[in-house]
């Protein structure tokens with residue numbers, strides 16, 4: 001096998017692993033119960049309106065794609081994980097919202113140059129492992145003068161710290177794969193979008209999460225429903241001591257971020273980015 005063929009095969013294996021990870025648990029429920037506000041926040045920030053042609057990259061079950069379609073845009077929701085697209089398609093059908101659902105890798109989008117007025121991603125493209133490749137694709141499929149909109153968890157915020165905690169319990173990523181929360185750093189995103197955009201606006205904001213009775217409630221919910229957390233536990237099966245240590249660390253993480261009295265209230269920080277593709 002040539003070096004190039006080996007690289008292609010390794011990438012295919014990595015993406016298959018990521019696809020299986022996001023299909024674990026029940027991400028559509030997390031999107032519906034924990035982060036449903038984020039999609040609409042991103043769609044509003046991008047000023048999506050009637051007639052716009054919008055691509056939601058790493059759309060999952062349509063957290064941003066569905067509000068964009070409700071705003072009157074013509075929307076394509078694409079994602080690596082067909083199970084999540086199918087869940088979104090069922091939600092959209094129930095609500096009578098029309099959009100297209102297509103499997104796609106953010107690092108090799110199956111769309112023409114400049115095909116979309118707005119290209120957005122809500123806590124999505126940050127999980128594709130090769131940041132420069134996916135940034136290049138977001139820019140390529142956006143028309144000159146069009147909008148790029150991103151909403152990414154920050155490294156310092158709660159979900160960034162969740163990944164930092166889980167890192168000690170999962171196998172190291174393959175060489176070249178970059179950590180998802182880096183996309184939540186202003187400097188990193190500006191460097192990725194580079195001189196191909198103008199009018200870059202970044203804002204750090206927080207999502208209030210108050211649906212858990214206590215820190216252990218957060219941990220048990222994520223363990224059951226959030227693919228990356230479910231995958232971390234699956235990899236520890238047969239090692240009760242490590243499972244107990246991860247149990248302790250995740251509850252402790254939520255306790256450190258808990259601002260509530262009587263029930264757990266957390267503020268999860270994200271970076272909201274909008275930019276205009278240069279003409």
Ligand SMILES: C[S@@+](CC[C@H](N)C(=O)[O-])C[C@H]1O[C@@H](n2cnc3c(N)ncnc32)[C@H](O)[C@@H]1O
Pocket residue numbers: 015018019022027031035038039057058059060061062063064078079080081084104105106107121122123124125127128129
């Ligand atoms: C946290 S979910 C976000 C989904 C949705 N945007 C939302 O706001 O609920 C992350 C998504 O990234 C997708 N994903 C991960 N790697 C990807 C890749 N290389 N290409 C496309 N999608 C990817 C996963 O399948 C998953 O749907």
